[in-house]
Amino acid sequence: MGIKGPTTEQLLDMYAAMWRIRLFEEQAEYQSGQGKVLGALHTYIGQEAVGVGICAHLTDADYITSTHRGHGHCISKGADVRRMMAELFGRVTGYCKGKGGSMHIADFAVGMLGANGIVAGGFGLATGAGLAAQVRESGQVAVCFFGDGAVNRGPFHENINLGAVWRLPVVYVCENNQYAQWTPQEEITLVTDVASMSSAYGIPGAQVDGMDVLSVYQAAGEAVDRARRGEGPTLLECKTYRFHGHNFGDPQQYRTKEEISDWSGQHDPIQGLGDHLQREGVLTAEEAESIRNSVQEEIAGAVRFADESPYPGPEELTRDVFSTPVA
Amino acid sequence: MSSPTEARQLTFSQAVNEAIREEMDRDHRVVLFGEDVAAAGGVWKVTEGLLDRFGAERVLDTPISEAGIAGLGVGAAMTGLRPIVEIMFGDFLPLASDQIVNQAAKTYYMSGGMTSVPMVFLTSMGAGRRLAAQHSQSLQAWFAHIPGLKVALPSSPHDAKGLMKTAIRDENPVIFLQDKVDIYQKGPVPDPSHEYTIPFGRADVKREGEDLTLIATSSMVRQALDAASELAAEGIESEVIDPRTLAPLDEETLLDSVRKTARCLVIDEGYQRYGAGAEIAALVGENLFYDLEAPVRRLGAMDVPVPFSPTLEDLTIPGKEQIVEIARQMFED
Ligand SMILES: Cc1ncc(C[n+]2csc(CCOP(=O)(O)OP(=O)(O)O)c2C)c(N)n1
Numbered sequence A: 001m002g003i004k005g006p007t008t009e010q011l012l013d014m015y016a017a018m019w020r021i022r023l024f025e026e027q028a029e030y031q032s033g034q035g036k037v038l039g040a041l042h043t044y045i046g047q048e049a050v051g052v053g054i055c056a057h058l059t060d061a062d063y064i065t066s067t068h069r070g071h072g073h074c075i076s077k078g079a080d081v082r083r084m085m086a087e088l089f090g091r092v093t094g095y096c097k098g099k100g101g102s103m104h105i106a107d108f109a110v111g112m113l114g115a116n117g118i119v120a121g122g123f124g125l126a127t128g129a130g131l132a133a134q135v136r137e138s139g140q141v142a143v144c145f146f147g148d149g150a151v152n153r154g155p156f157h158e159n160i161n162l163g164a165v166w167r168l169p170v171v172y173v174c175e176n177n178q179y180a181q182w183t184p185q186e187e188i189t190l191v192t193d194v195a196s197m198s199s200a201y202g203i204p205g206a207q208v209d210g211m212d213v214l215s216v217y218q219a220a221g222e223a224v225d226r227a228r229r230g231e232g233p234t235l236l237e238c239k240t241y242r243f244h245g246h247n248f249g250d251p252q253q254y255r256t257k258e259e260i261s262d263w264s265g266q267h268d269p270i271q272g273l274g275d276h277l278q279r280e281g282v283l284t285a286e287e288a289e290s291i292r293n294s295v296q297e298e299i300a301g302a303v304r305f306a307d308e309s310p311y312p313g314p315e316e317l318t319r320d321v322f323s324t325p326v327a
Numbered sequence B: 001m002s003s004p005t006e007a008r009q010l011t012f013s014q015a016v017n018e019a020i021r022e023e024m025d026r027d028h029r030v031v032l033f034g035e036d037v038a039a040a041g042g043v044w045k046v047t048e049g050l051l052d053r054f055g056a057e058r059v060l061d062t063p064i065s066e067a068g069i070a071g072l073g074v075g076a077a078m079t080g081l082r083p084i085v086e087i088m089f090g091d092f093l094p095l096a097s098d099q100i101v102n103q104a105a106k107t108y109y110m111s112g113g114m115t116s117v118p119m120v121f122l123t124s125m126g127a128g129r130r131l132a133a134q135h136s137q138s139l140q141a142w143f144a145h146i147p148g149l150k151v152a153l154p155s156s157p158h159d160a161k162g163l164m165k166t167a168i169r170d171e172n173p174v175i176f177l178q179d180k181v182d183i184y185q186k187g188p189v190p191d192p193s194h195e196y197t198i199p200f201g202r203a204d205v206k207r208e209g210e211d212l213t214l215i216a217t218s219s220m221v222r223q224a225l226d227a228a229s230e231l232a233a234e235g236i237e238s239e240v241i242d243p244r245t246l247a248p249l250d251e252e253t254l255l256d257s258v259r260k261t262a263r264c265l266v267i268d269e270g271y272q273r274y275g276a277g278a279e280i281a282a283l284v285g286e287n288l289f290y291d292l293e294a295p296v297r298r299l300g301a302m303d304v305p306v307p308f309s310p311t312l313e314d315l316t317i318p319g320k321e322q323i324v325e326i327a328r329q330m331f332e333d
């Protein structure tokens, strides 16, 4: 069988999307250093291939749930970097009117149901979105992104079991970057291959190189198709690595500089796809450069937009607590 | 109280660290576990150096499993250990609430006094760090509501150390909340050679005054003291009292003060609705209604999820200005 594609156009879109994530995150870190972005900032740098490779199979009607490391998922799902940056700046033009910040960006218009400050907070939401799709017989799919750290919380077990037994159209995507905050995965669990846990729920599991967007694309295609056909969830594990700290400012005493530079030097997902495209003759070095430059412009525009936007006024404080005014 | 001259300046986190270290030295049954508490020393540096000193048998990093580690702590406490379980943010206490509320709090009573649950849930609370709605809450009232739980929330490094030592020695489950906006603030703490504990249920008068009682908890004590200085310039002398533990609550000290001043404002950073302030205001109202010169007032966080944007977040947290304003109102006829 196998999954068709991606087409040349899709490949170039994925290449641009990965740059969009990378440059957005670099800019967010810079702006955090400048004091413009406040609070906690967890970047997706290094993990771009996962979000992009998965979301390439989704339309705006499909759902995703995300994590504290959510910017990459937003961009992969098609969110607007200007409104994202404005949210990080705490401005009223941001996705959540400045009320959410980095850990809570959502864009329901493109099916992005929200980043989440609670590790494993997305399992219930994605599984519930899968139930809604099944009840409506809409053919929509829900993807739940989560880290290796989330596997050790109860909602992983409870919701995957539910998704499995009700055959819900959900894909559970573990981004196994081998660390939960500052703790290496092997120190807190004996099962480091998360995909193998699928057997406990009677659903297929698959493991892919999460630094290779084409591998992610293939595996995600099968899992999403299966979900759309009504055959139930898949547990897809993407082995990956975050190149920067857990959060901006993390001194990273729990891992070596060599380990980091091995991964960023030899497994950079953007470089990997760029090289592939050039070998295939789909992209020249000049074209690659120009894609990067135009994304850079876009991000610069996002910063300008954020910076020029006003802060929310006090009238926003009590708005949105309930969806209709309570007498 | 020791004289401040012999005191060193420690941060809250250093003071709590020292308390844990002393108690682990003193009692080999005390163990500590939580997310990133061992090798990394905790997100607030509260557990720094404890792994090196006490080893991996007694200081353990856990997976992200709040319900799991809370329950495991209860079981270990029932069977002879005295666990300190760190829950990184107070906002994550709800993840462990079944174990805290239905197991830890009730086991002693339900078993007719057969087995106590001597353990500490060490966590953080409070807004002000731009961490938004899921990392900024002050949920002390939830836990003070539950019979069988004790709740401590210190307002100074000195109190933090003394209360933590008591929490570890207590035979019951204790929720220990560290206000993260102050966690790196320094204050005088006596030299380790001068050992002290602070009993639960003993309020501390942080400032004496005749005209108005300000009852405040955690970082709200600082706000109340600042407000008291400003009010003093207007001729209003405030007494600032920190209950230090909400459960048990030192009713006597609070009531004695209000009996003297006849005016009372309670400030606590939990959501105002159904909060600690409501409980204390009711206590004062029930006991001293006819002594009061003005209605008891309370001030808590606004009843909205804590917003991210600094312009909004700052408006939701009770502060000096609001305290001063309410206090002035209490003197208008
Ligand atoms: C329930 C819960 N516990 C703890 C935290 C604090 N925390 C935030 S991210 C994180 C590590 C998450 O690791 P993982 O799921 O692997 O995601 P990664 O950061 O690697 O992307 C922790 C412990 C939290 N936000 N929620």
Ligand SMILES: [Mg+2]
Binding pocket: A147, A148, A149, A175, A176, A177, A178, A179, A180, A181
């Ligand atoms: Mg991880």
